[in-house]
Amino acid sequence: MRIPCPCCGSRDRREFTYYGASVFLDRPAEDAGLEAWDAYLHLRDNPAGVTRDLWYHDPCQSWIEVERDTVTHAILSTAPVARRRA
């Protein structure tokens, strides 16, 4: 498996650490309530198809959001998570 790092280009998956669904990017407000926090922390889809998740490219220290297909294993897109704020 190879993942295109937005910084470094196509790299072997050995250089990456998997983190989980990209839901983690949408952090609720402190007072959003138990349900919102429960959903944020624990509720995950497990699609047969397109999914978005977070990977850390350890060598360059970029956190990236990867859009990929769990059926074909195709990587559809990658983007640095920082772009959402910068």
Place this chain on the structure above:
Amino acid sequence: MTQTHRIPGKGLLIDRARPVRFTFDGVEVQGFHGDTLASALLANGQRMIARSFKYHRPRGVMTAGSEDPSALVEVLEGSQQTPNVRATTQEIHEGLTARSQNRIGSLRHDLLAVNDWLAPFFSAGFYYKTFMWPRAFWERLYEPAIRRAAGLGSLSGHHDVAVYEKAWAHCDLLVIGAGPAGLMAALTAARAGAEVILADEDVRMGGRLLSDQPAVGGLSGPDWAARTVAELAAMPNVRLMTRTTVTGAYDDGTFGALERVGLHVPAPGDLPRECFWRIVARRAILAAGALERPIAHPDNDRPGVMLASGLVSHVAKWGVNPGRVVIFSNNDSGLATARHLTAQGIEIAAYVDPRAIPVTEDFPVYAQATVTGTRGRHGLRDVAVTHAGGTSMIPARTLALAGGWNPTLHLTCHMNGRPVWEESLAAFVPKPGMVPGLSVAGAARGRFSTAACLADGVEVAGEVLRDLSLRPKKTPVPEAEDAPYAIAPLWAVDAGGRAWLDFANDVTTKDVRLAAQEGYASVEHMKRYTTQGMAPDQGKSSNVAALAVLAEATGQGIPATGTTTYRPPFVPVSIGALGAGGRAEGFAPQRLLTSDAKSRAMGAPMIEAGLWYRPSYFPRAGENDWRTACDREVAQVREAVGTCDVSTLGKIDVQGRDAARFLDFVYTNTMSTLKPGRVRYGLMLREDGFVMDDGTCARLAEDHFLVTTTTAAAGLVMRHMDFVHQAFCADWDVRLISVTEAWAQFALAGPKSRAVLASLGIRADLPFMGCTHIDLGGVRARLFRISFSGEEGYEIAVPTRYGASLFEALLSAVHAEGGCAYGMEALNVLRIEKGFITHAEIHGRVTADDVGLGRMVSAKKDCIGKAAAHRPGLTEPGREQLVGLMPVNQGETLSAGAHLYNERDLATRENNQGYVTSVAPSPTLGCWLGLGFVKDGRSRMGQVIRLDDGLRGHKVLVEICDPVFFDPEGGRMRG
């Protein structure tokens, strides 16, 4: 033996000027350089090489390649002993020792051959049906006995100390197989400028051109191949990899490949035995050819029965003389083989074909005939041919089976693709796109003539080049034979007796039919019930015939029956190759402290902390165990002073106008109120509310912080802080970078630590939890006043290159003050005496409140983990809280990992009151101390509870107490 079965002048691969001696079953055998074990043994008249897996039937060589189901042997000795080596791929070399496997007694007189007489009882499912009762006997009696009798080769029991290698390669185009299609594909792509890797399993490239030797472009097959390989070899953008089997197709153009690097070399030295390649290719072409399949007929498994293609290869490549040959074929390629061998002076005693073909050849042809049996106890003697006129016994030394060809499409199935049945070829062929980026050319997609293969190589390479945005140059296709391929499928001949499908696992047509009869009608069930295709050859020669027999038995037809899944690896891959470089020092990086050499010189045993190596203790003369040294080191720290290398702690430099704001967000407590020159203890939570790590945070300047992490969590915390920064506040004015490696840092602890500083010329007027830059003999250093021992403590950090030197200086200085260096054992005792936590306590399931630090979660601001930390489950009464534990009887020892129960309760899960996380023998308090978690522990001070260590059989009564055992007011630390 003297190579009695060689044809003079023949043998493309052997060098007759270089005899090679090896042994087989202890007997010295001579072959030639270039021989395989199989070819050398055959050339010496030795047809029987192995005993079969289940019935211990005599077996010989069937093929000339890695797909051989029968000719498995054990080679070499000692740590290099290797079982289940295919004699058809193992090249001989001086000193090679080989042994037949799976026998008791000699190969000729294997005692377990009795299984063959008992064969009527050993049908498919025999073990499942027979060894049912009594139930307990299975594990104790049946299984061990069966396991002893089963299996093939044996392992030496020694560590394999040979060199193996793993490597990476990258290219535009990987061409798998260097037969006519692969060579033309590689040539076409290379001439267009693509970076090409051409990998081929054999020693010499050319594929069937070397065996069948058809004329190509006016040259002989081998000459044309040699000329093409030479042209490729001269191109800088081409890499030729021989003896390299591509074993698997993986995601995104990554392929695994096994190269036999030094298996043919007598004394390899530093030369790896094998190299496991990861080849990353933008595109790939599978040109792996096709594998011939046998025909199942009674007693088709005797030594001397081969596949026609295997026979032709042995004649052409190694000059093996097969004696009188009978060919049993259902297709035109078998007939071509008969003509080809006749032309080379080999006596074809009979050509047997079930089809109605003309009988006008230079050899006896039995049309509309089948082989219905064989004779010869240790090797083929006669072949029974049944024809219109009856059954003739034809004396022959070799029976060549030509049951048709299966495209070698295995790699196309590695990502779950399914091939389709092609009726005209009576074979499965790949569909396009089964593996993204992998195209198939030549016989691997059912184009069987030489001309078709050559043309297909050019055509497929052209398609691939367009994908690579390269323009193919005009590559003319050389002329070659273009004979049509006609086949009349014949899978099995029913004439009584056993007819083998899977030679490797001894599966016969009867077994497959029995499976169907007993309801195992799906191909996947049949495979598992009969074990067909589950041997080291993965059924390369038997899968299609077995499912054809199954399809016949169920009446479903082959397309509806389908195939089983081909999975990587295509050939067996040794664990040595997969794990190359991962032994001993290569297992993981070793992180060494600057004090490492000195500590070892002082006799300190090293223990691993993550990837770091840290001194356990520093034994002095007469100290024969860790305990004596540890007690002394603790006492010296408490009474005088000690020094310890603490460079392993993670150090993260945080800078920027928003640095404080950022740290307020990642720490539970407030760092923005910290004054420059001061240090604060900090706690970090995971977003789910549990404690992630703790450490100190020093404010070096208004916009500059230095965060320390625990040794264990240094990488984790860096990654976490990177995430918080990039995901939630990438626009803030803050930058993070690890400086763990840039500084060597040493702790000084004890009442005389200030005196040590003074002797080093350092003014120690720093308040508790203060930090400052200092000058240390011209070197810019940092001084922190922090303590993990409960004593007055400092930490000095210098640029790493000065670490070794500073450690020496500190050693002299502490010795002068009656102190010592202390190791991890003493460090642990000191911190337990003070109730300081480590990852033994913050193990991922505790909250800040559980460890007594609930007040550190600031109510005034949000931070990572704060919302979740207030979940009901994490705040309700009844949670296990950090406590200290002391034995009721002072002399008793405590053990970590033990569980805690009320004094009279049974040790059951329901009664569990908590557990012990850390223990230490405290010389300061004169007894063992423990830290642990107890339900509502903080309200149970003074209660007696039972420590019950089920693993060690250890029970002690302990008193629940405050976790700070020593100097609870902290007066010593504050000085």
Place this chain on the structure above:
Amino acid sequence: MVDLIADKPFQGLPLSIGRASVEGMDPGPVTAIQPFPGATLPMPFPQAGQVLAQGGGRLVWAGRETAFLMGEAAPDLAGLAGVTDQTDGWAWARLSGPDMAAVLARLCPLDLRALPVGTSARTMLTHLPAIVIRTAPETLEIGVFRSMAGTLEHELSAAMRAVAARASLR
């Protein structure tokens, strides 16, 4: 008073086996520069993989929003960038020779075609986090965490021995 003596990260270098050599190297001062968002530095900042000349030294891309200024004292970038001294954090070795690529291929999943002369990359050498800089077709500068210098020596020498041993097959 104390008189501190500097030591070197590598114990077993230089080493030359077959057609590859490796030697320890001193790149001079190494300073990590991490510009703050929107800051304008008084010098160009390298894009991913770029190596720029900077004064008498070079500015080497070294990770996300990070460059290492090597061989030149750090300018004052207060308020513009995070600046940290990394001189002691890394051990640097220079691998060179006709077999450089073959040796690297034993250790590192990086495609050298994506690392032309005059560029840098972050990657892994076996398990070691590394910075690599291609300074010539057959020369690579490798930086690893200083505490891992011994492991780098081990990995390089093992790979070099195995590659060199293949000469006996030619």
